[in-house]
Amino acid sequence: MNKQGIWKWVLLGLAILLIGAARECFHRRGRVDRTDLRRLGPAPRLDEFKRLPILFNGRKMPMDSYASNVLLQLSGRRTLNRRPAVEWLAWMFFNPEHAEALPVFLIEHPDTMQALGLEAHDRGRFSFEQLVPSLEALAQQAVQANQLEVEARGPVERELLRLYENVSYYLELYHTLDFARPNPDFAVHDPEVRQRLGLAEDQQEIRFLDIFFGAGGLREYVEGLDQIEPAAWTPQQQEAFRVSSALFGHVRRFSRLRVTLLPVDPHGQEVWMAPWDLLRIGITDTGMANALRRLGDMQQAWTAVDQKAFNEAARAYDEILKSRLFTDRAMARMDLEVRYNRLRLFSRASTAYTLAFFFAFAFFITGKPFAFRAGVVLVLLGLLPHISGMAMRMMIMGRPPVTNLYSTFLFVGCLVAIFGLLLEAMQRNGLGLLASSFGGLAMLFLANRFFSDGDTMGKLVAVLNSNFWLSTHVLAITTGYAGVVFAGLLGHVYLLQAIFGPGNRDRLSAIYRALFGMLGFGLIFSFLGTMLGGVWADQSWGRFWGWDPKENGALLIVLWCALLFHARIAGLIRNLGMAAGSVIGVVFVLMAWLGVNLLGVGLHSYGFITGLGGLFFATVAAELLFVGVATPLAARNLIEAPDNE
Amino acid sequence: MxxxxxxxxxxxxxxxxxxxxxxxxxxxxxxxxxxxxxxxxxxxxxxxxxxxxxxxxxxxxxxxxxxxxxxxxxxxxxxxxxxxxxxxxxxxxxxxxxxxxxxxxxxxxxGQESFLSLVEGEGSNVSQSYRDWELSLWTDPSPPFRVIAYDTDGLRPGRSWRVPELALELEVETYYPNSVPLGPVQAADNAQPPLNASGIHALQPARTRPQPEEHMPGLIVRARRGRDEHRVLLFGGEAAPTRIEDNVGTVFMALRRKRYPLPITVTLHQFNREYYPGSDIPRSFSSLIEVDNRGLQRMALIAMNQPFRFRDFTFYQASFANLQDGSEMSTFAVTRNVGxxxxxxxxxxxxxxxxxxxxxxxxxxxxxxxxxxxxxxxxx
Incomplete structure (x- = not known):
């Protein structure tokens, strides 16, 4: 490329940058657009707010994670208008009226939209404002759907129920901090009553909280009112009566919201309460009363866009909660989790693996040492965030690396990448790099695309609540998966090499030796994992083996590997057969890993893992097709190629 | 060769x-x-x-x-x-x-699999089968119980045998592995109803189910003693035994889950369950039991992943239930396995x-x- 050519590209790049910057400015400065989180108007930054703790699904997590879990549940995404969910959450807490037009409700089925009389639009995400006219219809149809038996519910019924639940949760979120927001119900005009309540002269907007903490001042007006005819009440008495009824009305109306912000008793049983419930039972402890005041301060600072005051209130609130839970290590993990969310380590690892794959492929084809070195460095650069991410998860949860389906993919991906590097160290032919980068990338992709539904660090049910078995049985079986998957990857490479380069006997036999060893490794760990599963079952259910689907799936992998080895020794198959067989091995791993979940009613709670079944069957079909087509081709080429076995 | x-x-x-x-x-x-x-x-x-x-x-x-x-x-x-x-x-x-x-x-x-359900305060030295049933006969309802029991596997219509201890002859009229009881209104024929403690008039066979644990067998048997003949209906879901009274004496009959004797008496003292705060995700279940080995007593705790073992018997925390009166019932899986x-x-x-x-x-x-x-x- 000549010099002029380079300049052309540089100029084009600059132009793109400028346009991007201009667009960004437009977003920030432009008119208020209530349907776009980026243009709702000015708001404080949330660095302090997003690390505050909240209890959700039995787990203490930072607001940052909470927001993204709730938004995922509502909209099927963890971000809104490409902004972090916590920004949306702050609007929901501090100024929800202004956030009503944001498209946060996912409706997938066109029939559901029709049933609710909503105008269909392709993005499928509706705002609360759009749903308001349909709320009555939604409630009615959800009640009907709920009366149907679970098996009789179709996709539309299930979606109606989910939407109903989501709208309910949205409304709870909406009202959680109502007490901290100005409300005309609490407007007090009489100067005497205002004085009794301790309201400042110039305070125009009055909140529930102001009245609540000054409510002692109303007592003398309200006491004995039932003895007097309403017509004879003084204006002060009227005002006091109106305000205190509003007080009771609010408390009653918003009881039992599920947004549990405040830990009430850290001694003995730990109970987290929604602020309104705390207000309802009457606050006896000053710490929590102060926590509520700090929430009020946060709201005021938010509205005034006063960054300093907002951060101060958030820090003060955090201090109060920390002092309550000083024994609890989970509080110290909040910052760690916020950092984990921010770093997005697995997506960094994916990027590195993608690049590594290209270099590994280039080296495999061309043999250029530069590509080899770049590939190794990039896989290492991928492993660094990959392993750190898993380590952070372990620290946050206080658990071994694998606790749910999501983390099995992280773990297997990591192992495959490491196996690849080890193989590379032994053979130095690019093969390990290829498998390493591809395997790591594929597993991270699957984890992110299909299994990050809801909280990926959720609490474990009683039978799984055992770090010992999680770190023995589960790690052994996933290591087994990794071994067999890796052997399968090598099987693909072997078949392709046999088709496109059957003359390269050295490379073929190198691939075969690696494959053979990996399959043996996979067999050992699959067997160990399966039997440890039996031991665990014996310890917790009283039977070693029960032909349960999950057990059967794991056993199929073991039997398949054993069958391949025996068939090879018996001379029924040769190297090519082993290669084809290890590709089929991947199919058995998939069955054991996911098939069981597809067999039953399904593992996921929100129904967002659409396409998992499709992916599963497509992958199985693709692998079988690959083996069916590639094996005869490879066999023919191997026979025709000079100098073959 | x-x-x-x-x-x-x-x-x-x-x-x-x-x-x-x-x-x-x-x-x-x-x-x-x-x-x-x-x-x-x-x-x-x-x-x-x-x-x-x-x-x-x-x-x-x-x-x-x-x-x-x-x-x-x-x-x-x-x-x-x-x-x-x-x-x-x-x-x-x-x-x-x-x-x-x-x-x-x-x-x-x-191997032998059975279960033991205990309400807090209750004790037992027998466990029950999940799937096998027995026809049991006894005369004296006060401890120590002496029960004569027959596996229901062998019950076929027309089969008859003698129970020499009770001077009784039994003949099976009908036996259904799974059945539904019918009251006086639902029972079609209004002939003389069979003898039954719970007011059941007839039995209707039901389809066998994928989970045989859910089966409720039903049996109609003729009991002859001397010149008396009683037509007795027994149903698996009954709480009380059916009582036959004649001039020879009293006999109690019941169709119940097969009992297995345990070498110890297990008494449930307390059942505990814990949830993660603010959620309905269970964190753990456990039962505090007292074990009585021929007069020698000790306490033991059975929890998730932490069974109690005695010789070749093992007790596991299997499930629990809240009863209507507010008490809690804990169910243990009991296995006996020499291997x-x-x-x-x-x-x-x-x-x-x-x-x-x-x-x-x-x-x-x-x-x-x-x-x-x-x-x-x-x-x-």
Missing amino acids: KDLFIDFFSSLKLTVLCLALLMVLIFWGTLYQVEHGIWQAQQVFFRSWFIRFGFLPIFPGGKLVMSVLFVNMLVSLLFRMEVSFRKAGLVLTHLGLMLLLAGGWVTYRF RILPYVATAMTVIGLILHFLVELVRRRPVPHAQPETAGASS
Whole structure:
């Protein structure tokens, strides 16, 4: 490329940058657009707010994670208008009226939209404002759907129920901090009553909280009112009566919201309460009363866009909660989790693996040492965030690396990448790099695309609540998966090499030796994992083996590997057969890993893992097709190629 | 003849065939569970010699395949496999696998699964079967109970036998493995209703279910004593026994889940459950029990993943229920298995053998020659 050519590209790049910057400015400065989180108007930054703790699904997590879990549940995404969910959450807490037009409700089925009389639009995400006219219809149809038996519910019924639940949760979120927001119900005009309540002269907007903490001042007006005819009440008495009824009305109306912000008793049983419930039972402890005041301060600072005051209130609130839970290590993990969310380590690892794959492929084809070195460095650069991410998860949860389906993919991906590097160290032919980068990338992709539904660090049910078995049985079986998957990857490479380069006997036999060893490794760990599963079952259910689907799936992998080895020794198959067989091995791993979940009613709670079944069957079909087509081709080429076995 | 036998049973091709058949069985049996439940699948696929279509055997069952595999390994170890340091791992592995199969057989043949449900404060020295029922007869309702019991497996209409201890002759009129009780209104014929403690007038057969634990059997039996004849109806779901009174004396009859005697008396003191704060995700369940071994008493805790063992009996926390009166009921799975330790030993042997073999082959580090399949092994 000549010099002029380079300049052309540089100029084009600059132009793109400028346009991007201009667009960004437009977003920030432009008119208020209530349907776009980026243009709702000015708001404080949330660095302090997003690390505050909240209890959700039995787990203490930072607001940052909470927001993204709730938004995922509502909209099927963890971000809104490409902004972090916590920004949306702050609007929901501090100024929800202004956030009503944001498209946060996912409706997938066109029939559901029709049933609710909503105008269909392709993005499928509706705002609360759009749903308001349909709320009555939604409630009615959800009640009907709920009366149907679970098996009789179709996709539309299930979606109606989910939407109903989501709208309910949205409304709870909406009202959680109502007490901290100005409300005309609490407007007090009489100067005497205002004085009794301790309201400042110039305070125009009055909140529930102001009245609540000054409510002692109303007592003398309200006491004995039932003895007097309403017509004879003084204006002060009227005002006091109106305000205190509003007080009771609010408390009653918003009881039992599920947004549990405040830990009430850290001694003995730990109970987290929604602020309104705390207000309802009457606050006896000053710490929590102060926590509520700090929430009020946060709201005021938010509205005034006063960054300093907002951060101060958030820090003060955090201090109060920390002092309550000083024994609890989970509080110290909040910052760690916020950092984990921010770093997005697995997506960094994916990027590195993608690049590594290209270099590994280039080296495999061309043999250029530069590509080899770049590939190794990039896989290492991928492993660094990959392993750190898993380590952070372990620290946050206080658990071994694998606790749910999501983390099995992280773990297997990591192992495959490491196996690849080890193989590379032994053979130095690019093969390990290829498998390493591809395997790591594929597993991270699957984890992110299909299994990050809801909280990926959720609490474990009683039978799984055992770090010992999680770190023995589960790690052994996933290591087994990794071994067999890796052997399968090598099987693909072997078949392709046999088709496109059957003359390269050295490379073929190198691939075969690696494959053979990996399959043996996979067999050992699959067997160990399966039997440890039996031991665990014996310890917790009283039977070693029960032909349960999950057990059967794991056993199929073991039997398949054993069958391949025996068939090879018996001379029924040769190297090519082993290669084809290890590709089929991947199919058995998939069955054991996911098939069981597809067999039953399904593992996921929100129904967002659409396409998992499709992916599963497509992958199985693709692998079988690959083996069916590639094996005869490879066999023919191997026979025709000079100098073959 | 002998050589033919050895050749056949030590053949690697037979191994491959058996492994393949077992895989088919497992795959098929897993899919079968979706429709028919796990117990039925175990019976049809894994605890049978053949899978039958009607009476016609169409596919070898798990019992047959695993037996052949066992013989295959045994004969191979005795007559074919080379015994050397290099092959030590493989020999150990296969010995372990044989032990595993043998252990499975011992559990299948001698294992006993039952359950024990206790309300807080209640104690018992018998556990109940999940699926087997018994017809029990007794005369004296005060402890110590002396009960004469008959398995319901043998009950067929028309069958009769004598109970010499009670001078009673019984004849089965009808027996349904699963049934629905009918009251006076639902029962169609208004003939003289049979004798029954719960006011049941007739029985209606019901379809057998995938989970045989859910079955409620029903029985109509004629009890003759001297010149008296009583037509007695018994139903599995009844709380009270049916009482026969005549001039010879009183007899109580009940159809109930089969009882297994325990060597100890277990009393539930307290049941505890914990949830993660603010959620309905259970964190743990546990039961505090008192164990009475012929007068010697001690406390023990049964929790998730933490069973209580006594000789070859093991008690596991299985489930719990809240009763209407506010008390809590805890249910333990009780298993009796003499071969409990076998799979542990077998697993250890197999895994050690595999690792040994893997390492030996790794150290040898020789490419696999194609011409000599016998020496093929793991190498890197």
